[in-house]
Amino acid sequence: MMISQEQVLAALRNVEDPDLKKDLVTLNMIKDLKIEDKHISFTLELTTPACPMKDMLKNACLNAIKHFVSREAEIEINITSRVTRPMDTTQLKAIRNIILVSSGKGGVGKSTVASNLAIALGADGAKVGLIDADIYGPSVPTMFGLVGAKPGARETAEGKTLIIPIEKYGIKLLSLGFFADPDQPVPWRGPMASNAVKQLFNDADWGELDYLIVDLPPGTGDIHITITQSFPIAGAVIVTTPQQVALADTRKGLAMFKMPSINIPVLGVVENMAYFTPAELPENKYYIFGKDGGKELAKSFGVPFLGEIPIVQSITEGGDSGVPVAMDTHNSVARSFAEIAGKVAQQIAINNAQSAGNVSPVVEIDTN
Numbered sequence: 001m002m003i004s005q006e007q008v009l010a011a012l013r014n015v016e017d018p019d020l021k022k023d024l025v026t027l028n029m030i031k032d033l034k035i036e037d038k039h040i041s042f043t044l045e046l047t048t049p050a051c052p053m054k055d056m057l058k059n060a061c062l063n064a065i066k067h068f069v070s071r072e073a074e075i076e077i078n079i080t081s082r083v084t085r086p087m088d089t090t091q092l093k094a095i096r097n098i099i100l101v102s103s104g105k106g107g108v109g110k111s112t113v114a115s116n117l118a119i120a121l122g123a124d125g126a127k128v129g130l131i132d133a134d135i136y137g138p139s140v141p142t143m144f145g146l147v148g149a150k151p152g153a154r155e156t157a158e159g160k161t162l163i164i165p166i167e168k169y170g171i172k173l174l175s176l177g178f179f180a181d182p183d184q185p186v187p188w189r190g191p192m193a194s195n196a197v198k199q200l201f202n203d204a205d206w207g208e209l210d211y212l213i214v215d216l217p218p219g220t221g222d223i224h225i226t227i228t229q230s231f232p233i234a235g236a237v238i239v240t241t242p243q244q245v246a247l248a249d250t251r252k253g254l255a256m257f258k259m260p261s262i263n264i265p266v267l268g269v270v271e272n273m274a275y276f277t278p279a280e281l282p283e284n285k286y287y288i289f290g291k292d293g294g295k296e297l298a299k300s301f302g303v304p305f306l307g308e309i310p311i312v313q314s315i316t317e318g319g320d321s322g323v324p325v326a327m328d329t330h331n332s333v334a335r336s337f338a339e340i341a342g343k344v345a346q347q348i349a350i351n352n353a354q355s356a357g358n359v360s361p362v363v364e365i366d367t368n
């Protein structure tokens with residue numbers, strides 16, 4: 001039996017990426033195709049290591065080759081990824097996608113979501129950085145067990161001094177909290193705060209990153225304007241809790257990203273503290289702050305709903321002890337964060353493909 005490259009590629013043209021709505025060959029995702037007798041091997045290059053459809057696409061390739069080429073074929077598929085980036089980027093070239101994590105109100109769990117999202121994306125093999133730009137109360141040092149840590153610096157060949165992000169759990173971190181005394185009130189104000197935040201982007205030795213997560217201060221202020229106008233942003237993740245007071249502020253925060261002068265894609269809404277589950281009765285969910293508020297908000301703005309996170313002690317404990325809950329992959333909350341990370345990465349890949357003209361302009365948004 002002779003199998004040709006053309007036969008295999010023709011078979012794989014029947015496999016469509018459901019997000020990008022084109023086949024894998026057209027999308028140039030099939031690499032290193034080799035055929036020896038009945039042994040076929042190739043690499044499937046995805047747009048993100050966090051792709052939630054990894055297994056589905058691999059199975060679809062196997063089935064297509066078995067069906068259209070030969071039942072006897074022995075098929076080996078190696079999965080890799082090359083994270084795409086928005087098109088219009090001339091600065092921060094080594095940072096592919098900047099993701100803002102934002103909330104209308106303080107204390108809703110924005111830093112918790114930013115930290116766990118960073119870990120969940122990194123767990124799939126992506127190169128991830130995290131900037132804590134919360135001028136009012138930088139909490140990333142606490143959440144990563146780095147209170148009192150001081151980043152180093154190095155000189156470039158051109159004589160520029162670069163801050164070296166601190167690496168923990170595979171994530172490169174910089175927080176305004178590293179540059180202030182943890183026991184003193186935060187002195188950042190107006191232009192000084194904006195300049196300090198810009199430095200975290202421009203004057204740091206980030207190296208290559210697939211995703212740089214930014215934990216913003218709550219609300220809508222100078223820092224938001226500075227960041228959205230200074231850097232190419234892949235999108236914003238909005239964190240809310242189900243109470244009406246939180247939702248009202250979230251609505252304002254979300255509307256800000258949609259303003260024509262800002263115009264940042266909203267990747268979706270995360271509903272934190274969605275319900276309470278007692279450890280001894282894990283099946284019982286108590287919607288003590290109201291039900292589905294985040295979901296309905298997402299629907300009303302036509303943006304994806306990324307998932308809900310319950311109120312659980314392991315999140316508070318993880319945050320306080322410097323080991324974010326997403327590190328414990330057996331914990332069900334860690335799985336929820338992994339799912340949210342998958343959806344965020346997926347949404348970015350769709351937006352990037354769209355801006356590169358690689359996908360039809362109508363993208364279905366899952367708001368269920």
Ligand SMILES: Nc1ncnc2c1ncn2[C@@H]1O[C@H](COP(=O)(O)OP(=O)(O)OP(=O)(O)O)[C@@H](O)[C@H]1O
Nearest residue numbers: 106107108109110111112273310311312315316319
């Ligand atoms: N789902 C949850 N279950 C239990 N505790 C949580 C949950 N989400 C957040 N917390 C805890 O609530 C506190 C506030 O969370 P976090 O610092 O993430 O909020 P924030 O929105 O970033 O606050 P800030 O406005 O200060 O930036 C932390 O102690 C955190 O561990």
